[in-house]
Amino acid sequence: MEKGSDRVTLGKDDGLRPELVILNERELAEGKIIGVDLGGTRVRAVLSTGTGQILARAEMPTQADQGLEHVLSNIKLTINQVLGLADFSNLVGMAVGAPGPLNPFTGVVFSPPNLPGWSNVPLTAILEKEFHLPVYLGNDANLAALGEYTFGAGKDYRYLVYITVSTGVGGGVIEDGRILQGAKGAAAELGHMTIEYDGPRCNCGNIGCLEILTSGPSIRRRTIELLETGVASKLVDMVGGNLEDITPELIAEAARQGDEAALRIIKETAFFLGVGVTNVLHLYNPEIVVIGGGVSKIGSMLFEPLIEVVHERAMPAFWEGVPIVPTDLGGDIGLYGSIALVLQNYEEARIRKQELAVVGEDEA
Ligand SMILES: [Zn+2]
Numbered sequence: 001m002e003k004g005s006d007r008v009t010l011g012k013d014d015g016l017r018p019e020l021v022i023l024n025e026r027e028l029a030e031g032k033i034i035g036v037d038l039g040g041t042r043v044r045a046v047l048s049t050g051t052g053q054i055l056a057r058a059e060m061p062t063q064a065d066q067g068l069e070h071v072l073s074n075i076k077l078t079i080n081q082v083l084g085l086a087d088f089s090n091l092v093g094m095a096v097g098a099p100g101p102l103n104p105f106t107g108v109v110f111s112p113p114n115l116p117g118w119s120n121v122p123l124t125a126i127l128e129k130e131f132h133l134p135v136y137l138g139n140d141a142n143l144a145a146l147g148e149y150t151f152g153a154g155k156d157y158r159y160l161v162y163i164t165v166s167t168g169v170g171g172g173v174i175e176d177g178r179i180l181q182g183a184k185g186a187a188a189e190l191g192h193m194t195i196e197y198d199g200p201r202c203n204c205g206n207i208g209c210l211e212i213l214t215s216g217p218s219i220r221r222r223t224i225e226l227l228e229t230g231v232a233s234k235l236v237d238m239v240g241g242n243l244e245d246i247t248p249e250l251i252a253e254a255a256r257q258g259d260e261a262a263l264r265i266i267k268e269t270a271f272f273l274g275v276g277v278t279n280v281l282h283l284y285n286p287e288i289v290v291i292g293g294g295v296s297k298i299g300s301m302l303f304e305p306l307i308e309v310v311h312e313r314a315m316p317a318f319w320e321g322v323p324i325v326p327t328d329l330g331g332d333i334g335l336y337g338s339i340a341l342v343l344q345n346y347e348e349a350r351i352r353k354q355e356l357a358v359v360g361e362d363e364a
Pocket of ligand 1: 191192193202203204205206207209210211212
């Protein structure tokens with residue numbers, strides 16, 4: 001049988017339903033905003049008040065490998081779970097954070113590597129037609145920056161750079177309170193700035209990108225390469241000699257226990273990130289730099305040497321008084337970013353909701 005063909009026969013509905021959690025039953029009808037975070041692994045939706053208090057949340061696997069129609073169906077199912085709890089007349093709008101590349105102005109998702117089968121999908125148009133609510137779209141890393149600016153460590157600042165270091169490396173720049181978009185809405189692809197001009201080839205085609213040097217998979221690869229040279233490390237025992245079982249989490253754990261090889265890899269990662277942050281400070285002149293994603297959980301072992309590199313390299317005027325800190329918002333940062341995007345467009349959304357209702361009546 002062709003790989004995957006048995007899955008296709010399941011059709012749009014395989015009976016899988018989103019998991020729903022209600023956090024504030026009393027105020028559900030007051031829900032005004034739907035925030036959605038579409039990832040390659042899971043799709044999540046929240047219902048929030050007009051001040052960003054999350055009232056209910058739903059999530060289910062994205063099932064990205066099952067293609068566009070199935071994923072769209074899962075997005076709608078997840079949104080429906082929280083939307084059904086609200087009083088529709090109180091709802092103002094919805095925003096979706098999705099993996100790029102995408103165009104936030106037209107609401108079209110191009111062809112993200114982790115959403116196979118997607119090509120120029122007019123996601124906001126599809127969702128507006130389904131739900132009769134204004135829908136806004138943003139690149140997940142840009143929205144994370146907006147979430148951090150609106151609700152997190154950045155809420156006392158107007159100029160912020162957010163960098164996420166996880167399976168990939170992405171970023172967002174907040175310029176005087178707004179997302180720096182660029183001509184096609186694709187600005188601030190911070191993971192693909194060159195750090196090492198003759199370094200390893202990145203998945204994007206460029207060489208020595210921040211992503212290929214600091215992402216979780218890259219840290220793992222560099223560790224395995226180091227241990228294969230025969231360097232002693234307790235990691236070898238931790239995985240029973242099978243180096244392929246090494247994970248970024250285990251590397252962090254070994255480093256915490258003082259393992260020299262693991263510490264060396266983390267210090268090297270901190271160096272690359274420090275060079276990246278130095279570039280970012282010089283380019284965008286932010287008031288704060290926030291770093292999130294799984295790799296940031298390594299904590300002070302990563303941040304202290306990173307900040308040292310910045311202080312060595314950047315011009316003092318660019319780093320003095322500029323905090324470089326881990327995110328406040330953890331795994332919900334993307335959802336907070338979606339809520340924040342609706343908040344930024346609140347008045348326009350209220351007007352557009354009326355327009356969409358008129359279009360809906362015309363079609364009926
Ligand atoms: Zn790259």
